[in-house]
Amino acid sequence: MKLETKCIHSGTVPDEQTGGINTPIYTSSAFRYIDDGKQSYPRYFNTPNQEAVIGKLCALEGAEDGIVFSSGMAAISTALFGFLQSGDHLVIQSELYGGTHALVTQQFPRFSIDYSFVDKSIEALEAAIGDKTRVIYIETPTNPLLGIVDIEKVVALARSYNIITIIDNTFASPINQNPLQFGIDVVIHSGTKYLGGHSDICCGAVLASEKLIEEVRVSGIDFGGSLNGTTCALLERSLKTLHLRVSRQSENGLIIARELEQNPKVDRVYYPGLQNHPGHEIAASQMQGFGGMLSFSLTATAPSVTEFMRNLSLIVPALSLGGIETTICAPALTSHRKMDRESRERIGVTDKLLRLSVGIEHPEDILKDIASALRT
Numbered sequence: 001m002k003l004e005t006k007c008i009h010s011g012t013v014p015d016e017q018t019g020g021i022n023t024p025i026y027t028s029s030a031f032r033y034i035d036d037g038k039q040s041y042p043r044y045f046n047t048p049n050q051e052a053v054i055g056k057l058c059a060l061e062g063a064e065d066g067i068v069f070s071s072g073m074a075a076i077s078t079a080l081f082g083f084l085q086s087g088d089h090l091v092i093q094s095e096l097y098g099g100t101h102a103l104v105t106q107q108f109p110r111f112s113i114d115y116s117f118v119d120k121s122i123e124a125l126e127a128a129i130g131d132k133t134r135v136i137y138i139e140t141p142t143n144p145l146l147g148i149v150d151i152e153k154v155v156a157l158a159r160s161y162n163i164i165t166i167i168d169n170t171f172a173s174p175i176n177q178n179p180l181q182f183g184i185d186v187v188i189h190s191g192t193k194y195l196g197g198h199s200d201i202c203c204g205a206v207l208a209s210e211k212l213i214e215e216v217r218v219s220g221i222d223f224g225g226s227l228n229g230t231t232c233a234l235l236e237r238s239l240k241t242l243h244l245r246v247s248r249q250s251e252n253g254l255i256i257a258r259e260l261e262q263n264p265k266v267d268r269v270y271y272p273g274l275q276n277h278p279g280h281e282i283a284a285s286q287m288q289g290f291g292g293m294l295s296f297s298l299t300a301t302a303p304s305v306t307e308f309m310r311n312l313s314l315i316v317p318a319l320s321l322g323g324i325e326t327t328i329c330a331p332a333l334t335s336h337r338k339m340d341r342e343s344r345e346r347i348g349v350t351d352k353l354l355r356l357s358v359g360i361e362h363p364e365d366i367l368k369d370i371a372s373a374l375r376t
Helices: 003-009 048-061 072-083 099-109 121-127 151-160 210-225 227-238 241-263 280-286 305-310 342-346 363-375
Strands: 065-069 089-093 114-118 133-139 164-168 184-191 204-208 266-270 293-298 327-329 353-357
Touching: 003 241, 003 363, 048 121, 048 204, 065 072, 065 210, 072 099, 072 164, 072 204, 072 210, 089 099, 099 114, 114 121, 121 151, 121 293, 133 151, 151 164, 164 305, 164 353, 204 210, 241 293, 241 363, 266 280, 305 353, 305 363
Parallel strands: 089 114, 089 133, 133 164, 164 184
Antiparallel strands: 065 204, 184 204, 266 293, 293 353, 327 353
16 A cells, blocks of 8 residues: 555554554553463553554555654653663664754663764764763654754764664654665654644654564563553544654755745755755665755844744744644754853754744745845
């Protein structure tokens, strides 16, 4: 089946009682068992609604198995602690989601797990590898500067050292990028964003081979970041329109990025769909679309980012992304505020940077709102 069809039909649990075409919502936290060997329990990640979501996500990403979590950070932290223990070493990009950076810097020293934040280039990743390196962790496109990493080169590097690769695929979504096809070991999503897509649920997912998922499951059961049946049902509903939403957001993203390049109050636009983007060719080779995320920095003569956001009337300043409505934030004040200023500015997260999550509205309305806010 094509992706559009998988979004709708994969993973659905038949409603044998009524013949309904949607997976029934199982609200139980207690399930009957006798001696059939299976003990269903939400924290074990094996209830019908959890399995329906994972069935759909596995079909979309080409994974053997997966786990759905209560948040993106639950997915990230459980995966990392599933593969790392005291004395191990992690190689991780310095340009990535601020919450991941905070997890590593605040929690890993408590467990004597070493780490190296490095540039996203293959040379920098390889230079950081040591005898105790167990995991290489990447994002592409990166949050918030939409940097691009060559997935195939990372995979080749990691395999030469027998290292596990993990990628945060949130910005791309399964519609625009399937890292497992390029050899990545573990794919993570903050499902709160594109997978949910309506700014109304919080969830995450980890997808990989059956063997690797079992390692993550052990930590997941202990940490307890499970998702209830009702939220799973909302997520499954949202996944049915994932292809439609992301396709429209990708179309809008390219239109808006091109127009912003022409605005005299905009200093620079970060979007891999632009031909002048340094990672454009790599992105075109490993992505089916360039997505609905972009960032741009304002010139010195433009309003401050706070004033600009106050002047918006259609676009909503908000902390999350990936919804059907267009939202915006200043990463230095939100997603990356836990990073110290020096670390932020080293990766390009300045006080003039804005991150735009493009929705499915008409692009002309979005552009008019931005232009009006920049003029005042």
